[in-house]
Amino acid sequence: MENSKSLKLENQICFPLYVIAKEITGLYRPFLDELDITYPQYLVMMILWENDGLAVSSIGEKLYLDSGTLTPLLKRLEAKGFIQRKRKKEDERVVEVFITESGKAxxxxxxxxxxxxxxxxxxxxxxxxxxxxxVQKILSKIEK
Incomplete structure (x- = not known):
């Protein structure tokens, strides 16, 4: 039964990380509501503000999101007029994402x-x- 101590919530690293992520994300909500975007949409926009014209796959890699999760986010941002998706001429399988003037504003x-x-x-x-x-140090260990 001594191993049962390892299962106590207070002994878990995952729980405080989960809670802090949830709480900090919640702090963003009122500010992002003013911009009419969600936190995941904000993350996408930050990546594009840094590197406009990225392929959807590159955005997914940076955010640790698969295309099934990312595509609906991009569609909503495009519907709001903040981004534009274009198929690459050289390889139509690749979709690139560009910031619009509204996205720059x-x-x-x-x-x-x-x-x-x-x-x-x-x-x-x-x-x-x-x-x-x-957190970044731990994340880099997990990624290896």
Whole structure:
């Protein structure tokens, strides 16, 4: 029965990671509601603001999403006028995603969100960076 301690919720790393992810994502909601996008759509847009014209497969790799999850997200963003999907001329199997003018305007509005989230959480930038680096280190071990 000594192994039953390993099953206590308080001894799990997965639980606080799950809760913090859920809570931080929730903090984004009011800011993203103002932009009429969801958190997953925000993640897609951030990738495209950094690298416009990416293939759907590249976006999926960066977000750890399969095409079955990503395609509906992209369709909704396209319906809102923030992106445009185009088949690559050289290889029509490849779909590339481009930011529209509305998507660029959205970027201007979204620029304030990271600072607002940081202020809402109320931890130092150093703690924020340390947490991100620790999580990234664990993630890189899992990916191997």
């Amino acid at each position: 959205l970027q201007q509005k979204a620029c304030e969100i990271p600072e607002k989230i940081h202020n809402k959480v109320g931890v130092t930038k150093e703690d924020w960076i340390t947490l991100k680096e620790s």
